[in-house]
Amino acid sequence: MIRLNGARWMVISCMGLSGGLHAGDPEQASAGTDKAKLNVPSPVKVLQAAVKNLQKQKGYRVGVDILGGLSMTEDHAVSLKNVQCSYHGEVFGPLMKVEDPKVFRTTKGGAAFIDGQWRQSLGDQKTVLLERLFAFPEVILAKALKSAPASATWVKESETLVKADVVSSGGDDRVIIPSDDEETENSDSPKGRTVVAKKKVAVSPEEEFYKTYRIIRVEAPPQEALQNFTEVQNSNCFGGG
Amino acid sequence: MSSLDKTLANSYYEIEIDPKTQLPVAINMLVLTGTRGATETKGKRIVGGKHVAFHFKYRLDDFGQVEKVQVPPEAQKILAKN
Numbered sequence: 001m002i003r004l005n006g007a008r009w010m011v012i013s014c015m016g017l018s019g020g021l022h023a024g025d026p027e028q029a030s031a032g033t034d035k036a037k038l039n040v041p042s043p044v045k046v047l048q049a050a051v052k053n054l055q056k057q058k059g060y061r062v063g064v065d066i067l068g069g070l071s072m073t074e075d076h077a078v079s080l081k082n083v084q085c086s087y088h089g090e091v092f093g094p095l096m097k098v099e100d101p102k103v104f105r106t107t108k109g110g111a112a113f114i115d116g117q118w119r120q121s122l123g124d125q126k127t128v129l130l131e132r133l134f135a136f137p138e139v140i141l142a143k144a145l146k147s148a149p150a151s152a153t154w155v156k157e158s159e160t161l162v163k164a165d166v167v168s169s170g171g172d173d174r175v176i177i178p179s180d181d182e183e184t185e186n187s188d189s190p191k192g193r194t195v196v197a198k199k200k201v202a203v204s205p206e207e208e209f210y211k212t213y214r215i216i217r218v219e220a221p222p223q224e225a226l227q228n229f230t231e232v233q234n235s236n237c238f239g240g241g
Numbered sequence: 242m243s244s245l246d247k248t249l250a251n252s253y254y255e256i257e258i259d260p261k262t263q264l265p266v267a268i269n270m271l272v273l274t275g276t277r278g279a280t281e282t283k284g285k286r287i288v289g290g291k292h293v294a295f296h297f298k299y300r301l302d303d304f305g306q307v308e309k310v311q312v313p314p315e316a317q318k319i320l321a322k323n
Binding site for chain 1: 247250251252253254255256257258259260262263264265267268269270271272273274285287288289290291292293294295296297298299300301302303304305306307308309310312313315316317318319320322323
């Protein structure tokens with residue numbers, strides 16, 4: 001405290017002005033701030049939790065679309081199709097029931113109803129494609145989990161690699177095979193003039209993150225990639241080759 | 242396909258997680274193999290040219306809503322042998 005002309009003056013030291021005044025790299029600062037804002041969850045931990053949660057479920061339905069053949073492009077779109085098929089099933093514990101063809105199966109093999117008889121599904125050409133190509137989700141997830149620590153990353157939906165409903169003609173035009181989930185053009189929803197404004201709700205950083213990133217990508221090691229291809233080849237979908 | 246190059250194989254898994262339930266609701270798998278002399282690569286990754294590609298798109302839903310599977314006796318005998 002300083003006395004000056006009878007008045008008391010407080011000497012206040014100015015500190016902390018330096019914090020916000022550094023030039024720095026505005027993009028880096030912005031990205032760092034964005035990341036901190038988004039609160040990125042660990043893809044490995046999220047995948048581990050998802051696998052555990054799935055194991056707790058008594059059962060679920062599963063459907064698969066499969067498209068395979070020759071590709072000539074960077075995005076791996078199929079231009080010369082070898083196989084295109086879909087299967088649907090119900091999983092209850094270790095057992096899967098497939099409706100068409102009629103098969104009951106586990107990860108060790110299955111029983112298929114063919115020509116009025118129950119047979120080993122791997123032993124019949126009508127069901128070997130299903131057995132080789134329609135894997136149990138738990139098996140795929142286990143593989144992904146094993147490789148996740150080395151390669152798991154978050155990706156946006158627009159960046160997904162798999163295109164099971166698109167057959168490319170090789171050029172820019174593509175034939176899109178309609179899926180059951182496609183919306184129809186004639187919607188039954190009424191078109192009124194009144195618009196109800198939605199109340200803005202505060203969104204947590206994690207919720208904000210999941211708006212953009214919901215997919216975890218894992219790259220398989222080379223040996224496993226080859227095993228996956230061998231399974232495909234053993235389905236006999238390449239014919240005599 | 243005798244021109245397949247099995248020394249060149251890539252595979253990717255993409256798992257979509259429902260943030261509310263923390264369950265996997267979609268699983269995509271991509272299996273790639275090269276062809277001899279015609280596949281473009283960056284290191285060991287296939288990035289174009291002629292190659293084999295298999296796309297698998299799984300959807301999972303109705304968790305906990307599936308009834309216990311009833312297996313016919315004849316089918317059970319076959320499953321037991323596996």
